[in-house]
Amino acid sequence: MEDRLYTVKYNDPGDSHLDVKVSDICVQCDSYDCVRVCPANVWRESEEGVPHxxxxxxxECSSCRYACSHDNVVWTYPETGAGVTFKHG
Ligand code: SF4
Ligand code: SF4
Structure with a gap:
């Protein structure tokens, strides 16, 4: 999986298109569904309880958005032209 991720091109949008809605909900969350479901290791546990x-x-697979059982993920697409580029074939 990691080898394949190296072939993906990203254009850094400069600002995060992902966030949590309420930090305190993450602090009390013990499932970390966002971390467990993300195939690209974007969400990472932190000592403070709010994921990095x-x-x-x-x-841009949307999995974290639907995996969070607290509906606590802010998810938007990056600005046009930024984000991931997939190559098929
Ligand atoms: S699963 Fe949801 S509530 Fe839990 S840490 Fe992730 S974003 Fe926060
Ligand atoms: S959209 Fe997919 S790749 Fe992006 S952070 Fe969420 S789970 Fe990870």
Missing amino acids: IAYENCL
């Missing part, structure tokens, strides 16, 4: 978000590596 390495948004630059996001594959």
